Amino acid sequence: MLTILTILTNPNPILRNVSKPVEPAEVLCPEFQAFLDEMIETTKKDGVGLAAPQVGINKRFIIVQTKKGLEAFINPKIFSTSIRKVESEEGCLSVPGVWGIVKRFSKVKVKAINRLGEKVMIKASGLESIIFQHEIDHLDGVLFIDKVEKFTRNTIL
Numbered sequence: 001m002l003t004i005l006t007i008l009t010n011p012n013p014i015l016r017n018v019s020k021p022v023e024p025a026e027v028l029c030p031e032f033q034a035f036l037d038e039m040i041e042t043t044k045k046d047g048v049g050l051a052a053p054q055v056g057i058n059k060r061f062i063i064v065q066t067k068k069g070l071e072a073f074i075n076p077k078i079f080s081t082s083i084r085k086v087e088s089e090e091g092c093l094s095v096p097g098v099w100g101i102v103k104r105f106s107k108v109k110v111k112a113i114n115r116l117g118e119k120v121m122i123k124a125s126g127l128e129s130i131i132f133q134h135e136i137d138h139l140d141g142v143l144f145i146d147k148v149e150k151f152t153r154n155t156i157l
Contacts, residue, residue: 002041005055007093015094016141019051019058022074027117036072036115039063043070047093049131051138054094062135066128073112073120076136082107088130089152090144100148104133 008014026032040063043050048065052058061074084106091099107125110132114120124132134144 003038004045005038005042007042007050007054008056010095010143010145012094014056014058015053015138015143017053017058018141019053019060019139021060022113024113024117027074027113027115033115036061036063040070040072048127049135050093051135053138053141060139062132062139064128064131064135066122066124072115073110073122073132074115076110076112076132076139078108078133078136079111080109081105086130087149088127090130090134090148092134092144094138095143095145098145098151099153100145100151102130102134102144102147103149104130108132110136 039050039055042055043063050063052061060076061072062076063070063072082105085103086106087101087103089099090102106129107123108129110122110124112120112122122132137144
């Protein structure tokens with residue numbers, strides 16, 4: 001049985017650190033793969049995405065709900081965005097009980113490494129694009145509350 005990981009919450013300082021890249025040799029390591037499985041299991045419980053800093057690891061990897069299901073992306077980097085932005089209501093497991101309107105690019109292209117160690121390029125739009133941007137922000141120490149234009153419900157800051 002997989003462990004459900006503890007989610008760090010704001011104002012934990014780990015959430016504000018810039019994460020370091022995952023070394024290629026780490027990717028196929030059994031311990032790293034097992035940790036990815038635990039992150040996926042944790043995400044299934046309550047979310048559509050999760051970044052390593054949210055579980056206390058300042059490394060550049062995320063879990064994202066894609067059309068294929070929950071997938072791991074290692075050292076993700078947005079390399080292209082649409083001009084158009086969309087507003088959506090966001091929340092975050094690390095900022096429980098807080099929701100707000102955030103403007104994000106409607107489409108992004110992301111380069112990353114998958115859990116098999118292969119380079120991948122993802123063209124994301126809609127909710128998938130928003131999730132990638134939200135989770136990659138976590139890797140740079142940025143929380144969605146830093147970008148909120150208007151808080152919408154249960155604001156407990």
